[in-house]
Amino acid sequence: MANFETVTVETDLLICGGGMASCGAAVEASYWAKKHGLKVTVVDKAAMDRSGAVAMGLSAINQYVDLNSGNNTLEDYLGYVRNDLMGITREDLVASIARHVDTSVHMFEKWGLPIWKDEDGKYVHEGRWQLMINGESYKIIVAEAAKNALAEAGGELIERVFITHPLLQDGKCVGAIGFSVRENKVYVFKAKATMVAMGGAVHVFKPRSTGEGFGRSWYPPFNSGASAFFALYGGAEMTCQEVRFIPVRFKDAYGPVGAWFLLFKAQATNALDENYMQTNRPELDNWLPYGHVKPVPANLRNYLMLLDVEEGKSPIYMQTAAAIQKIAEDAPDEKAAKKKLKELEAEAWEDFLDMTISQAILWASTNTEPEKKPSEIMACDPYFIGSHSGASGAWVSGPEDLQTDATKDEYFWGYTGMTTVPGMFAAGDASGASSHKFSSGSHAEGRIAAKAALAYCVDNPDAPNVDQAQIDALTAEILKPLDTFEQNKDATTDPDINPAYIRPTQFMFRLQKIMDEYAGGVSSQFKTSDKLIEKGMELMAYLQEDAPNLAAEDLHELMRCWENVHRMFQAEAHMRSILFREETRWPGYYFRSDKPAMDNENWLAFCNCVYDKETGEWTMLKKPVKRITA
Amino acid sequence: MPTFVIPDKCDGCKALDKTACQYICPNDLMVLNKDSMKAYNQEPLLCWECYSCVKICPTQAIEVRGYADFVPMGASVTAMRSTEDILWTLQFRSEEIRPKRFKFPIRKGVSEGQAQPFDHYPTADDDLHGPGLMGEPEALNTELGPVKFDKVPTL
Ligand SMILES: Cc1cc2nc3c(=O)[nH]c(=O)nc-3n(C[C@H](O)[C@H](O)[C@H](O)COP(=O)(O)OP(=O)(O)OC[C@H]3O[C@@H](n4cnc5c(N)ncnc54)[C@H](O)[C@@H]3O)c2cc1C
Ligand code: SF4
Ligand code: SF4
Numbered sequence: 001m002a003n004f005e006t007v008t009v010e011t012d013l014l015i016c017g018g019g020m021a022s023c024g025a026a027v028e029a030s031y032w033a034k035k036h037g038l039k040v041t042v043v044d045k046a047a048m049d050r051s052g053a054v055a056m057g058l059s060a061i062n063q064y065v066d067l068n069s070g071n072n073t074l075e076d077y078l079g080y081v082r083n084d085l086m087g088i089t090r091e092d093l094v095a096s097i098a099r100h101v102d103t104s105v106h107m108f109e110k111w112g113l114p115i116w117k118d119e120d121g122k123y124v125h126e127g128r129w130q131l132m133i134n135g136e137s138y139k140i141i142v143a144e145a146a147k148n149a150l151a152e153a154g155g156e157l158i159e160r161v162f163i164t165h166p167l168l169q170d171g172k173c174v175g176a177i178g179f180s181v182r183e184n185k186v187y188v189f190k191a192k193a194t195m196v197a198m199g200g201a202v203h204v205f206k207p208r209s210t211g212e213g214f215g216r217s218w219y220p221p222f223n224s225g226a227s228a229f230f231a232l233y234g235g236a237e238m239t240c241q242e243v244r245f246i247p248v249r250f251k252d253a254y255g256p257v258g259a260w261f262l263l264f265k266a267q268a269t270n271a272l273d274e275n276y277m278q279t280n281r282p283e284l285d286n287w288l289p290y291g292h293v294k295p296v297p298a299n300l301r302n303y304l305m306l307l308d309v310e311e312g313k314s315p316i317y318m319q320t321a322a323a324i325q326k327i328a329e330d331a332p333d334e335k336a337a338k339k340k341l342k343e344l345e346a347e348a349w350e351d352f353l354d355m356t357i358s359q360a361i362l363w364a365s366t367n368t369e370p371e372k373k374p375s376e377i378m379a380c381d382p383y384f385i386g387s388h389s390g391a392s393g394a395w396v397s398g399p400e401d402l403q404t405d406a407t408k409d410e411y412f413w414g415y416t417g418m419t420t421v422p423g424m425f426a427a428g429d430a431s432g433a434s435s436h437k438f439s440s441g442s443h444a445e446g447r448i449a450a451k452a453a454l455a456y457c458v459d460n461p462d463a464p465n466v467d468q469a470q471i472d473a474l475t476a477e478i479l480k481p482l483d484t485f486e487q488n489k490d491a492t493t494d495p496d497i498n499p500a501y502i503r504p505t506q507f508m509f510r511l512q513k514i515m516d517e518y519a520g521g522v523s524s525q526f527k528t529s530d531k532l533i534e535k536g537m538e539l540m541a542y543l544q545e546d547a548p549n550l551a552a553e554d555l556h557e558l559m560r561c562w563e564n565v566h567r568m569f570q571a572e573a574h575m576r577s578i579l580f581r582e583e584t585r586w587p588g589y590y591f592r593s594d595k596p597a598m599d600n601e602n603w604l605a606f607c608n609c610v611y612d613k614e615t616g617e618w619t620m621l622k623k624p625v626k627r628i629t630a
Numbered sequence: 631m632p633t634f635v636i637p638d639k640c641d642g643c644k645a646l647d648k649t650a651c652q653y654i655c656p657n658d659l660m661v662l663n664k665d666s667m668k669a670y671n672q673e674p675l676l677c678w679e680c681y682s683c684v685k686i687c688p689t690q691a692i693e694v695r696g697y698a699d700f701v702p703m704g705a706s707v708t709a710m711r712s713t714e715d716i717l718w719t720l721q722f723r724s725e726e727i728r729p730k731r732f733k734f735p736i737r738k739g740v741s742e743g744q745a746q747p748f749d750h751y752p753t754a755d756d757d758l759h760g761p762g763l764m765g766e767p768e769a770l771n772t773e774l775g776p777v778k779f780d781k782v783p784t785l
Contacts, residue, residue, distance in 0.1 A: 068775030112740030211699025365705035
């Protein structure tokens with residue numbers, strides 16, 4: 001076996017991941033840990049300053065409930081999220097995040113994040129729930145507060161360690177194991193409580209671009225399914241695994257459209273200049289009551305657009321020039337119009353430069369000046385993200401004070417944010433059924449769960465007892481791809497082509513081909529059926545059998561091996577859940593052609609699943625959707 | 631490839647104990663060639679064009695060339711990030727379009743490294759098991775808002 005040193009870290013709370021949720025968790029946990037003499041450790045596969053989905057920055061904070069303005073209530077936010085997810089949402093979780101998110105945003109400002117303000121000193125809203133920011137350094141600033149908090153509380157940040165598996169003992173989570181991507185070291189973390197916040201999953205499906213632009217997914221390619229795998233492997237119940245998010249973005253580079261729709265009030269049209277939201281409106285009647293709510297749910301907006309695409313009415317355009325023209329026309333005089341145009345131009349470009357720089361490159365290289373010509377938009381590929389407009393993730397306990405008599409037995413088991421595995425918590429993209437938390441809500445949810453996790457540590461003060469045999473077995477399994485490569489590489493003249501093993505890039509392509517063709521990817525316009533999924537699962541079983549033959553030349557490739565094992569589990573949970581939910585609930589995200597309609601009567605329910613790592617069996621569960629508001 | 635390194639500019643981060651680009655890349659792509667002591671992108675297939683490496687390189691040695699499979703040649707987007715703002719230069723494919731320059735602030739009122747995590751707001755509730763978080767309920771309020779919370783809201 002490859003010769004690796006083992007580093008053992010003992011801690012009270014282990015936070016896996018260094019993204020938005022983890023940064024919130026680190027700040028909050030450090031505050032309470034300092035008071036209670038507890039230790040907090042954060043482990044990230046990258047550098048916290050630029051790790052995760054906010055690496056590039058963002059141009060908007062998408063969740064600000066603005067409670068103290070008196071304009072919005074928690075119920076308003078609940079209504080918005082419930083409708084956007086076609087009725088399937090955990091109201092207790094959404095309300096819990098919504099009541100704490102404004103605090104996160106106010107703190108971001110104290111930490112130095114520039115949030116746009118108007119003449120009266122009020123935040124500039126992009127839409128009802130969104131704030132405009134100069135967000136190039138959003139992640140750096142939020143990470144800075146997290147790091148300073150850890151330092152003040154005697155906590156620890158360990159970067160460039162990739163977490164592969166949870167450590168388990170007597171049905172509880174007692175830490176995690178992984179390896180350094182820089183030195184030959186295996187890291188064993190023994191913890192009283194462990195938070196899973198390793199983001200969502202990208203590249204489970206084949207992206208549209210398969211050449212050099214393969215990495216240009218809308219969500220980042222380094223969100224590789226670690227959260228889902230960690231929770232599944234630990235035996236945690238998962239929810240909404242059939243929900244994937246497919247954003248509509250500017251075509252090819254996936255630049256954001258939010259500012260164009262919300263701030264500049266631009267319209268999208270097909271090639272014939274028709275507004276598909278109007279011409280295809282009657283289709284919304286088939287998805288009631290959600291077809292008639294405002295705003296129209298994101299998946300239905302996609303769906304109306306895709307109907308035009310299927311009818312050959314592409315390209316679909318964002319009418320940028322018309323929108324800018326209209327705003328300039330509304331200015332009182334020519335001078336004001338000129339000034340306004342200049343402002344808008346900077347805003348439009350900053351929107352890209354802050355969070356999707358590739359789109360600025362694409363516009364510059366196609367001589368696109370948005371005030372002069374429209375630009376194409378298109379649905380991206382499917383992503384698994386519990387934080388944005390997706391909902392997939394672990395099934396976690398809600399807070400006690402937000403339950404009703406009817407929900408308490410279903411949605412509450414002691415510690416907010418805890419999965420069904422004692423000691424394992426989840427937040428951000430890792431936790432499910434609490435959609436629309438975005439960057440700020442993920443931070444808030446990290447704070448909520450971290451505090452609860454420390455309460456768990458205080459209530460369960462025994463040092464974690466981890467069986468050495470488990471550590472030894474996992475260490476061997478984790479490092480196996482290095483051995484496989486070493487032992488077999490000289491059997492052929494080209495180390496890439498060798499009958500004894502499969503390298504992670506080809507493994508990923510195989511996974512993506514299965515998902516794309518059988519589970520409703522881009523090439524089938526997101527359509528699938530029971531028969532297709534069943535066939536896809538047959539091919540997936542071969543892939544799973546081949547996974548132990550993954551080979552890695554170095555630490556970087558070892559990370560790629562494990563990322564793709566993680567993706568594979570996300571893929572399987574997805575296929576099983578689509579099959580289990582016998583209806584089409586989210587047309588625009590996916591369409592089951594054998595069950596083309598929504599079936600509210602039978603399926604206004606959460607589809608949950610549990611994986612048993614001992615037997616390899618999956619259990620599918622239906623859980624009721626219970627409202628806590630009238 | 632998406633990021634590329636200009637050999638004359640890259641000094642292998644001689645003055646640092648590790649190279650800046652390798653330190654920062656969220657996808658572990660930038661590495662140093664130990665023979666030439668120059669950095670390169672080891673897996674351009676998975677580059678997100680996030681510019682984290684571009685912005686941190688002390689010698690401005692890293693640039694991005696748009697993905698060759700769908701981006702026409704000739705344009706460029708370059709970034710210069712200082713402690714307070716970022717300066718962008720956009721060069722279009724057509725020389726007839728004047729290059730655009732934008733400068734945006736990146737932080738406000740707090741200098742680098744100084745974000746103070748605690749104590750901006752008093753924490754009302756000392757109960758580790760209660761719903762109130764650090765700084766709450768005070769941190770829910772702003773000076774402008776008419777509504778003032780004296781406890782964490784419930785439904
Ligand atoms: C292009 C784009 C635009 C967006 N626009 C907005 C917007 O305008 N407004 C808004 O509010 N939100 C927006 N979001 C959403 C927001 O970024 C996410 O909701 C948020 O970052 C989720 O937080 P998280 O902590 O769950 O995941 P992330 O922030 O992605 O963090 C995941 C962390 O886990 C680490 N990690 C992953 N795997 C492992 C492993 N195996 N071991 C150790 N560590 C690991 C990563 O390095 C990273 O630190 C956008 C996202 C993208 C990509
Ligand atoms: S642009 Fe981003 S993903 Fe690409 S090499 Fe640089 S830091 Fe890594
Ligand atoms: S950060 Fe710049 S100078 Fe340093 S190694 Fe990378 S490319 Fe070279």
